[in-house]
Amino acid sequence: MYNLIRLLxxxxxxxxxxxxxxxxxxxxxxxxLLLFVTGLFICSYIxxxxxxxxxxxxxVIGNIFIIRILALAFxxxxxxxxxxxxxxxxxxxxxxxxxxxxxxLPINVNSIFFFRVILTSFYSCWMILLVVIPFVVGFASVKNxxxxxxxxxxxSVLFKVFIGTVIGCLVTIILxxxxxxxxxxxxxxxxxxxxxxxxxxxxxxSQPEKFLSxxxxxxxxxxxxxxxxxxxxxxxxxxxxxxFRGLMITDYWIVGVNILxxxxxxxxxxxxxxxxxxxxFYKSLTRSNTNLRKSCLxxxxxxxxxxxxxxxxxxxxLFLREPIQMIQFVVVIALTTIYIFNxxxxxxxxxxxxVTVSFFNLGGIxxxxxxxxxxxxxxxxxxxxxxFWLLKSAPVNITHFFIIKFIVYIPMILIxxxxxxxxxxxxxxxxxxxxxxxxxxxxxxxxVLTLAGYSFGILFPKKExxxxxxxxxxxxxxxxxxxxxxxxxxLLSSIAEPVKRYLLGLKLSFFEIIFYIILFxxxxxxxxxxxxxxxxxxxxxxx
Amino acid sequence: xxxxxxxxxxxxxxxxxxxxxxxxxxxxxxxxxxFVLLGPNGAGKTTTVRILSGVLEPDSGEVYIFNKKxxxxxxELKRDIGYLPDEPYVYSKLRGIEFIEFILSxxxxxxxxxxxxxxxxxxxxxxxxxxxxxIYSKGMKQKLLLMSILLRDPExxxxxxxxxxxxxKCISFFKQYIKQISSLGKTVLLCTHLLELAEQLATRVxxxxxxxxxxxxxxxxxxxxxxxxxxxLEEIYLRVTTGFQHE
Numbered sequence: 001m002y003n004l005i006r007l008l009x010x011x012x013x014x015x016x017x018x019x020x021x022x023x024x025x026x027x028x029x030x031x032x033l034l035l036f037v038t039g040l041f042i043c044s045y046i047x048x049x050x051x052x053x054x055x056x057x058x059x060v061i062g063n064i065f066i067i068r069i070l071a072l073a074f075x076x077x078x079x080x081x082x083x084x085x086x087x088x089x090x091x092x093x094x095x096x097x098x099x100x101x102x103x104x105l106p107i108n109v110n111s112i113f114f115f116r117v118i119l120t121s122f123y124s125c126w127m128i129l130l131v132v133i134p135f136v137v138g139f140a141s142v143k144n145x146x147x148x149x150x151x152x153x154x155x156s157v158l159f160k161v162f163i164g165t166v167i168g169c170l171v172t173i174i175l176x177x178x179x180x181x182x183x184x185x186x187x188x189x190x191x192x193x194x195x196x197x198x199x200x201x202x203x204x205x206s207q208p209e210k211f212l213s214x215x216x217x218x219x220x221x222x223x224x225x226x227x228x229x230x231x232x233x234x235x236x237x238x239x240x241x242x243x244f245r246g247l248m249i250t251d252y253w254i255v256g257v258n259i260l261x262x263x264x265x266x267x268x269x270x271x272x273x274x275x276x277x278x279x280x281f282y283k284s285l286t287r288s289n290t291n292l293r294k295s296c297l298x299x300x301x302x303x304x305x306x307x308x309x310x311x312x313x314x315x316x317x318l319f320l321r322e323p324i325q326m327i328q329f330v331v332v333i334a335l336t337t338i339y340i341f342n343x344x345x346x347x348x349x350x351x352x353x354x355v356t357v358s359f360f361n362l363g364g365i366x367x368x369x370x371x372x373x374x375x376x377x378x379x380x381x382x383x384x385x386x387x388f389w390l391l392k393s394a395p396v397n398i399t400h401f402f403i404i405k406f407i408v409y410i411p412m413i414l415i416x417x418x419x420x421x422x423x424x425x426x427x428x429x430x431x432x433x434x435x436x437x438x439x440x441x442x443x444x445x446x447x448v449l450t451l452a453g454y455s456f457g458i459l460f461p462k463k464e465x466x467x468x469x470x471x472x473x474x475x476x477x478x479x480x481x482x483x484x485x486x487x488x489x490x491l492l493s494s495i496a497e498p499v500k501r502y503l504l505g506l507k508l509s510f511f512e513i514i515f516y517i518i519l520f521x522x523x524x525x526x527x528x529x530x531x532x533x534x535x536x537x538x539x540x541x542x543x
Numbered sequence: 544x545x546x547x548x549x550x551x552x553x554x555x556x557x558x559x560x561x562x563x564x565x566x567x568x569x570x571x572x573x574x575x576x577x578f579v580l581l582g583p584n585g586a587g588k589t590t591t592v593r594i595l596s597g598v599l600e601p602d603s604g605e606v607y608i609f610n611k612k613x614x615x616x617x618x619e620l621k622r623d624i625g626y627l628p629d630e631p632y633v634y635s636k637l638r639g640i641e642f643i644e645f646i647l648s649x650x651x652x653x654x655x656x657x658x659x660x661x662x663x664x665x666x667x668x669x670x671x672x673x674x675x676x677x678i679y680s681k682g683m684k685q686k687l688l689l690m691s692i693l694l695r696d697p698e699x700x701x702x703x704x705x706x707x708x709x710x711x712k713c714i715s716f717f718k719q720y721i722k723q724i725s726s727l728g729k730t731v732l733l734c735t736h737l738l739e740l741a742e743q744l745a746t747r748v749x750x751x752x753x754x755x756x757x758x759x760x761x762x763x764x765x766x767x768x769x770x771x772x773x774x775x776l777e778e779i780y781l782r783v784t785t786g787f788q789h790e
Contacts, residue, residue: 023560305648306648307648307649309648310645310648310649313645314634314637314641314645317636317637317641318634318636318637321636321675322636386630386632387632387633387634388598389593389598389626389628389632390633390646391649392596392597392598392615393596393597393598393621393624393626394621394646394649394650395618395619395620395621395622395649395650395651396618396621396649397616397618398615398616399616540600540615541599541600543598
């Protein structure tokens with residue numbers, strides 16, 4: 001226990017030193033990030049508060065509806081926690097150099113293990129809590145909870161968080177024990193994510209929202225009964241919802257029973273973790289490094305090829321061998337399917353609705369492209385930061401290298417973008433003019449966002465990271481997302497007038513057409529090449 | 544400048560975050576020499592070799608290699624240089640053999656199977672060459688990088704702390720190999736803080752500290768300049784570095 005506390009204090013000291021010894025630029029960066037997060041927190045709270053006040057005014061079903069929304073939010077966050085913990089624990093529990101140092105010290109394996117579990121819990125829950133807390137606080141403040149009520153609610157949420165992260169850690173440890181080979185472990189991890197994405201997509205396509213419409217039920221009583229039913233009542237997420245409901249209707253029996261359920265399950269998972277986890281953790285850790293497989297690759301297979309093919313081969317090999325990248329790709333495909341499905345569910349009887357949706361759809365697709373660029377392009381300079389010496393010292397023209405990189409990555413961004421815009425426009429039944437102009441806009445913006453993504457990656461590299469997700473959520477990633485959002489808004493605003501004229505059946509004059517084309521080119525040129533210019537300068541000087 | 548001068552460094556300065564790490568350094572490396580850059584930690588050795596290999600550009604001053612100016616996109620010049628950095632970061636998800644293939648393709652060098660077999664047995668990498676680099680030890684990565692350089696046989700070797708992590712057998716092989724290629728007219732610029740290595744290999748020595756060149760030349764010349772009775776590099780090094788620090 002003493003060592004565990006020492007390790008936790010060490011972690012706090014590391015965090016403190018990161019702030020104390022940060023350079024001026026890093027301090028400004030941290031303050032900006034803190035302001036952004038605080039702003040996001042306040043906005044989420046205000047929006048949640050207003051929505052709940054509005055829902056509370058619904059006669060009869062107001063409170064039932066609130067409980068239903070909360071139950072869904074708690075269930076979603078619980079599932080997300082397990083997944084987040086599952087992915088994070090693969091790197092925090094197994095893949096770190098720090099473990100070598102810790103194991104060389106006179107510290108009990110149990111202390112090291114629980115220290116890593118606590119770190120995993122923190123890394124996997126902070127972002128989910130950041131989204132859930134203002135939402136829950138919004139609910140609690142509308143219902144005028146007392147301080148004790150807030151305390152009870154916080155405790156139950158914390159129990160749920162720990163149960164979720166401990167489950168994630170346990171799954172990781174069992175997987176690592178059963179599949180000591182890293183390759184098989186990665187395949188299993190990808191399979192889990194694929195199946196989950198498939199399950200989520202099927203759930204969405206089954207249109208659960210139709211059950212929330214009273215007209216789908218023969219009697220109103222049946223509808224109310226349906227709404228009152230528990231959502232996954234054997235899961236901790238429902239028990240937290242019940243705690244909330246108990247506090248809302250001041251029924252302390254419900255609160256007590258559900259807090260006890262959470263407490264006992266929490267204790268149970270910790271005991272399982274202690275008995276099973278510690279044993280398997282050490283065994284899987286030692287086993288995972290000893291399984292070497294002889295490969296049949298021979299020197300006769302060596303193929304000296306052109307620069308383009310060399311870099312292309314390298315990029316494909318690295319992409320296919322990075323499980324997190326593959327997992328993210330699967331998640332993006334699932335989300336995209338749901339996005340197109342959601343569009344098809346919109347009321348599209350009138351042309352003006354179809355044109356308007358098609359216009360805003362461009363913004364949505366550009367945002368999906370931004371997310372793809374963030375995941376696959378922005379992260380590249382950080383991933384290659386320590387290896388750039390090799391390319392800079394090699395007889396490779398750096399401009400050619402960047403052009404090849406662009407050619408390698410643009411299909412990965414462009415193809416999904418073009419598929420989504422084509423499919424969504426087919427669903428929207430837009431005419432050929434809108435279809436072709438949408439394709440051109442997505443074509444250009446994909447190239448521009450890819451350029452900007454790589455440039456921002458060079459401008460704000462994350463030199464030290466434990467997994468790729470940390471690069472995406474770094475300050476640079478945030479800046480890229482914010483600037484890309486500005487770019488999308490400006491680009492959409494620039495084409496809003498021509499779209500409006502088209503909708504009203506009014507024609508543009510020749511000079512107006514030229515003006516809008518120049519405006520479009522300029523916006524894209526500025527966002528594509530300005531960060532690129534500064535990135536090139538930084539690359540030459542600092543990398 | 545004449546054809547015998549392989550590396551010419553003239554008044555090179557470099558700053559990082561406003562701090563001067565190299566201050567007007569100048570030196571020349573001649574053909575066939577084993578030129579050793581010596582200095583304590585943080586002296587500016589690594590920055591110097593990074594500039595020489597074209598990884599970094601100097602803030603002022605010029606670097607000429609084979610009588611041609613070195614800059615980031617001078618690809619022709621880089622083709623004849625073998626650069627080994629002090630920290631062997633490589634693509635950990637590639638296999639060893641794929642890394643060799645990648646390097647040979649970048650440098651457009653033909654694959655010499657005989658030499659490959661010779662080097663792989665000397666470096667004892669046969670069992671891991673088909674494995675991903677992420678399972679390699681630090682020494683194995685260093686061996687792989689050295690092998691990728693020796694395999695393409697450049698005219699100029701710029702090696703920053705080449706012995707880090709190597710086992711005694713490889714160290715012995717490496718020293719012999721360096722002497723052999725030097726006798727064949729290849730030039731070697733070695734950057735180290737291991738005096739023993741410098742003592743055994745150096746034809747000329749340059750001692751650098753706090754971004755400034757303290758002294759440069761043949762050991763005999765330096766010893767006479769410092770009025771030392773011995774040519775021991777340890778004596779020279781301690782005299783030069785501590786002497787300057789005390790001033």
